[in-house]
């Protein structure tokens with residue numbers, strides 16, 4: 001058996017086409033465009049490459065977009081002042097501060113400083129809290145991308161056993177909350193595994209839907225997966241570079257084994273990653289509509 005590929009890159013392209021049409025019509029009717037600033041501190045090559053991809057997507061959709069690069073030694077106060085500037089800038093609807101930040105900067109302080117209405121990552125405690133009670137204004141991008149892939153691939157989530165491997169604030173915790181809520185692409189029974197889980201395989205083998213955000217290359221093996229399960233691989237591990245300097249990526253799931261057991265699986269690259277960026281664009285369009293009181 002060989003699993004169906006859930007091609008995030010293709011779904012992402014389709015959603016971006018829908019968004020581009022929406023942006024065009026907002027421009028024509030209201031004379032405004034979604035504005036996104038991505039703030040990058042320092043010169044981490046992986047971060048530079050992600051931010052470049054976000055800027056490219058924003059350009060293609062017709063956004064007003066700003067790339068703000070700051071030196072690695074920027075003071076916390078100056079970074080907070082910069083965020084305040086964008087909080088007050090009426091052309092900016094969404095603010096993204098690329099993580100991780102240098103050690104001398106308190107990440108929480110920075111995330112708390114972003115106006116929750118411009119928090120298109122949905123990392124501010126206000127938005128995290130609203131997600132928890134099932135009243136989100138913005139969904140966090142990677143979990144939103146995962147849920148969209150489950151919906152668009154026709155995966156039944158209602159009553160499904162969902163097992164999440166990983167408990168980060170960016171992926172594991174929010175996707176667990178989203179899958180247990182009432183509503184479309186949700187209503188699941190959720191188990192969360194992490195580094196202290198006694199028997200991870202016991203849990204993964206029970207999963208109808210297995211979501212892996214462990215941060216460990218090829219952590220989940222084929223025989224950890226229930227035959228017919230749907231596997232969502234959130235890992236983006238750089239394992240080397242090609243001769244021309246391109247990153248070689250592997251997921252958190254041993255793909256070649258897993259595809260023989262699962263009924264459907266996301267590839268890495270070309271799975272969850274492109275969806276993450278697309279959901280960021282979707283949140284920014286939504287922010288623009290809220291800021292300009294535009295109804296759907």
Ligand SMILES: Nc1nc(=O)c2c([nH]1)NC[C@@H]1CN(c3ccc(C(=O)N[C@@H](CCC(=O)O)C(=O)O)cc3)C=[N+]21
Pocket residue numbers: 049050053096097098099100121141236247249268269270271272273274275276277
């Ligand atoms: N404030 C903030 N928000 C984020 O959303 C955020 C962040 N910080 N820091 C880092 C992580 C990571 N992340 C990814 C986005 C896209 C791909 C992606 O598009 N991956 C492509 C491959 C990209 C490549 O070739 O390098 C793929 O999987 O096909 C991956 C990872 C967003 N993050």
Ligand SMILES: [Mg+2]
Pocket residue numbers: 032033034035090091092093288
């Ligand atoms: Mg605007």
